[in-house]
Structure formats: structure tokens, C-alpha cells
Amino acid sequence: MTALLTLSNVCVDIGRTRLLDGINLTLNRGEVLGLVGESGSGKSLTALAVTGLLPLIGGKLSAGHINFDGIDLAAAGEAGRRALRGARIGFVMQNPMTALDAVQRVGEQVDIVSRLHLRLSASDARARTLDLMAQLRIPEPAAVAEAYPHQLSGGMKQRIVIAIALAGEPDLIVADEPTTALDVTVQAQIVQILTRLARERGMALMLITHDMGVVAQVCDRVAVLYAGRIAEERAIDPIFAAPAHPYTRALIGCIPRDDMAPGSLRGIPGSVPTAGGYPSGCRFHPRCAQAADRCREERPLLRPLSDDGHVACHFALTEPA
Numbered sequence: 001m002t003a004l005l006t007l008s009n010v011c012v013d014i015g016r017t018r019l020l021d022g023i024n025l026t027l028n029r030g031e032v033l034g035l036v037g038e039s040g041s042g043k044s045l046t047a048l049a050v051t052g053l054l055p056l057i058g059g060k061l062s063a064g065h066i067n068f069d070g071i072d073l074a075a076a077g078e079a080g081r082r083a084l085r086g087a088r089i090g091f092v093m094q095n096p097m098t099a100l101d102a103v104q105r106v107g108e109q110v111d112i113v114s115r116l117h118l119r120l121s122a123s124d125a126r127a128r129t130l131d132l133m134a135q136l137r138i139p140e141p142a143a144v145a146e147a148y149p150h151q152l153s154g155g156m157k158q159r160i161v162i163a164i165a166l167a168g169e170p171d172l173i174v175a176d177e178p179t180t181a182l183d184v185t186v187q188a189q190i191v192q193i194l195t196r197l198a199r200e201r202g203m204a205l206m207l208i209t210h211d212m213g214v215v216a217q218v219c220d221r222v223a224v225l226y227a228g229r230i231a232e233e234r235a236i237d238p239i240f241a242a243p244a245h246p247y248t249r250a251l252i253g254c255i256p257r258d259d260m261a262p263g264s265l266r267g268i269p270g271s272v273p274t275a276g277g278y279p280s281g282c283r284f285h286p287r288c289a290q291a292a293d294r295c296r297e298e299r300p301l302l303r304p305l306s307d308d309g310h311v312a313c314h315f316a317l318t319e320p321a
């Protein structure tokens with residue numbers, strides 16, 4: 001498979017604080033990659049780096065490279081990155097309420113993407129918009145298209161934001177917690193529709209979530225982030241069968257299962273350290289039951305596993321160098 005997107009040693013700073021510290025990731029064409037980790041682990045920053053939107057939060061790519069289909073995003077410049085967004089990279093932002101224009105009818109907000117990027121006429125664009133809305137299970141698309149965002153429920157607004165991301169037929173969709181604000185059944189439905197539409201169209205999808213249960217259902221691969229670094233990156237089957245990083249094991253242990261006794265859901269003790277206050281060595285060491293002296297002093301590098309995955313833990317069984 002050819003890599004569509006490659007992040008090599010990506011570092012992101014805001015001011016003097018390093019928020020992402022050496023992220024390595026690969027996303028192949030047509031693949032669904034889950035990006036998981038607790039709140040504050042760096043998922044949204046990774047999304048902003050890939051979509052070229054770091055300046056929105058005053059962030060900058062301070063080291064490393066992001067390569068999208070042979071294009072170096074840093075070298076492409078602001079104009080180049082803007083041209084890629086919408087046309088080749090669709091973005092579903094974490095908060096749909098801020099992603100939509102409050103004073104424009106939602107149908108027009110979808111139309112404009114295919115008019116601009118696929119050069120469709122107004123009527124062809126509208127037909128496409130209504131078709132996309134129907135595929136996203138929006139009831140009465142023609143009526144909803146005439147509504148303003150405030151007239152729609154959270155779930156409908158989120159579907160519109162997804163329609164906008166899909167409308168330009170991009171090669172890659174980056175979806176940042178596309179369902180956080182919604183109730184669980186609506187969440188599951190929207191993620192499933194988004195994944196199905198992306199797969200049908202051969203689009204790659206970077207699906208950001210803190211829910212390992214969602215990842216298990218819809219992703220091909222998963223990258224686990226912790227405190228601005230990759231802890232583990234692997235295909236779905238091996239990571240769930242035999243997670244190599246203690247943090248991945250802990251996240252999998254948090255997935256509620258039908259056979260669990262009431263009240264037995266385990267959280268992970270402690271909390272993600274905040275940027276600027278990261279611990280030395282392995283950043284997970286204050287929360288890790290297996291931590292040894294070495295973990296407090298030496299950063300574990302991302303090393304290959306026998307199944308084509310990677311892990312950053314001193315004590316994981318990796319391939320010899």
C-alpha cells in the first residue's frame with residue numbers, strides 16, 4: 001500500500017512549550033486510522049498540524065515533516081496548505097457549533113465546497129448536497145438545507161459538518177471527535193456512517209476519539225497518544241489481542257463490556273500531565289505499574305514490533321535493532 005500521509009518526527013510548539021514531541025505516523029490510502037488518548041494527549045494538535053491550521057491557535061511545526069501524497073506541507077506554504085484543505089483534505093472540527101457559519105443556510109455551506117473544489121454548477125452542487133445529506137441520514141434534506149445552524153439539533157449540525165468535509169471528494173478526512181457533544185446512540189451511528197462513506201469513496205480517514213470501543217469497531221489501525229508522544233501504533237487485531245504498551249492496556253481495560261459486574265469499570269489512576277510539566281524519561285512513568293528506574297531517566301523510543309506495529313516502552317518485546 002502507498003502511504004498517503006506520513007508524519008516524521010513532528011514537533012509542535014506554542015511559544016516556548018513543546019506540545020507534540022516527535023510524532024511518527026503513517027496513513028495509507030483508503031485506511032481508517034484511529035487516534036486515541038485521554039484528554040490533553042495531543043490529538044487535536046495532531047489534527048491541526050495535518051490540516052495546516054496550527055496558526056489558528058498560535059502553534060507552529062518546529063521540527064519534522066508532514067508529507068501528504070508527495071507534498072511537504074511545511075514547504076507548501078500557507079497558500080499551498082489552504083489549497084489542499086477542502087479539496088484534498090477534509091476536516092471535521094471538534095466543535096460543530098463553531099465550524100458552521102451562523103448566518104448562512106446550511107445547504108449553501110455544503111454547496112460551496114463542491115462548487116469551489118469540483119467546479120460544479122449551482123444546481124449540480126445542490127443535487128450533490130442533498131444526496132450527501134440523505135446518505136448521512138438527514139431526514140427531509142431539502143427542508144434542512146434551507147435551515148440556519150441554530151435551527152438544527154447538535155446531531156444534525158454534526159452531520160452537516162461531515163457533509164462539508166465529504167463534499168469536495170477529498171483523499172483524506174480528519175475527523176476530530178466528530179461526536180463528542182452527542183448522545184451515545186447518535187454518536188455510534190454517525191461514526192459508522194462516516195466510516196462507511198469514507199470506505200465507499202476510497203478516502204483515508206483519521207478518526208480522533210478517546211473511545212477505544214469505537215476504535216475497535218471501525219478502524220484498521222490505531223495510534224495511541226500520550227502526553228504529546230506516540231505510545232503505540234498498530235493494526236487493530238494485534239493491538240486488542242496483545243497490547244504492547246502499559247498505557248494501551250489501561251485504555252483497553254477502560255472499555256465497558258457486557259459481561260462486567262455493575263460498577264467494575266476501571267479508570268486509569270492519575271491524570272495526563274499538562275504540557276510544560278511533562279515528567280522526565282517515559283512520560284507515563286508516574287502512572288505505570290511496571291515503571292523502573294530506567295523509565296524515570298531515559299525516554300523510550302518508538303521501536304518496531306514483529307507485526308509491523310511500533311511501541312515506545314523500555315520493556316515491550318520488540319524486534320532486535
Ligand SMILES: Nc1ncnc2c1ncn2[C@@H]1O[C@H](COP(=O)(O)OP(=O)(O)OP(=O)(O)O)[C@@H](O)[C@H]1O
Nearest residue numbers: 014019038039040041042043044045046057274275
Ligand atoms: N492553544 C493552546 N495553548 C496552550 N496549550 C495548548 C493549546 N492547545 C492545546 N494545548 C495543550 O496541548 C496539549 C494537547 O492538547 P490537545 O488539544 O491536542 O489535546 P486532545 O488530545 O485533543 O484533548 P481532548 O480529548 O480534550 O480534545 C494539552 O496539554 C493542552 O493543554
Ligand code: SF4
Nearest residue numbers: 282285288295313314
Ligand atoms: S517505559 Fe517504563 S514507565 Fe514507560 S510504559 Fe514502559 S514500563 Fe511503563
Ligand SMILES: [Mg+2]
Nearest residue numbers: 043044045094
Ligand atoms: Mg481535542
